[in-house]
Amino acid sequence: MLAAAFFKGMGLGGSLIVAIGSQNAYLLRQALKREFVLSCVAICVLCDVVLIGAGVAGMGALITEAPALLLLIKIAGAAFLGWYGWRAARSALQPGSMQAGAETGAADRRTVLAAMLAFSLLNPHVYLDTVVLLGSIGGQQTGMGRWYFAAGAMLASLLWFSSLGFGARYLTPVFARPRAWQVLDVVIALVMWSLAISLFL
Template identity: 55%
Template sequence: MTSPLLAGFGLGLSLIVAIGAQNAFVLRQGLRKEHVIWIVAICALSDAILIALGIWGLGALIEQADWLLVVVRIAGAAFLTWYGVRSAVRAARPGKLDADPSGRPVPLGTAIATALALTWLNPHVYLDTVVLLGSIGATYEDARWWFAAGAISGSIVWFTALGFGSRLLRPLFAEAVSWRVLDALIAVVMLAIAASLLLGL
């Protein structure tokens, strides 16, 4: 049997690495070098809390609460649509790398609120962390917390690498066209996820 720690790390990392709203936001903030440590900490800590809740047994409860998933889906779709439209506007009227279209840096409070919303209003996060990881972790019985530790470690490694490593791509994004393409891709990802959430109701 695979080591619970390694199994948790591998599965957790594979789920988190997939392109999504949360990763797109972390990438964008990393490229801008704005509030990166806060964003990375919020995303990693949120994942840790959700993974722990799943291992503790909340996943089974959520699977029974269909109405809760519906509420989260609608709220998440609304937020992602709003964020996607904003990204599309930025793509049409790109500003400089270190500023938003109005010429001002993103305030810390706004960045934190966005990171929290992209995490806690995204049903996919609950399905991946609480339900899926929680269910698989339960199969390790007494070693399930080692599985959780591995999954949490995977989350920390990924968000740290994405947030702080993305600055290596800054020379590529020195040109306005690169920034326009990134914002356009973010808009597509956000709107596609929002549509999938609504279609899944």
């Protein structure tokens, strides 16, 4: 029974995390640039672990009862996603300015990690998926089952973000061409803007 809860959490958690989103898009971009990949992966996993644990512990029910808090998170998230989408669109107009593994023009650690934290915590979908959805389903498990469920979802997060962050280097030959970076930036811009709009639909 505990094993069933664990694999249920792993399956559901994995299906939610793998979906294309702002967090995944930014991590992929940093992984292709080979900038602070380990730190970015650690932030993604740690945020998920904390949010999943909080949701299973009961915070999911608390957030659903505080619509004003959720609205503030939506406004902040939409503003941030819109701004980063604009940055990606602007970068797409200068595809030759960035190359995979290039040392020149690299961002500083503080800027990259601050952005990774923002993508991990300022997107309301993160709370709806981890805290509310996983929290509510995990909370329905009996006894220690809820924590086995949470552990499965946390493992799915670790496996996915590690694979995305450290597996992206195999795409380096593709992104040796400026056109590939241009396409990636256009996709990222569209993802950011669509997510920002979807927050209020």
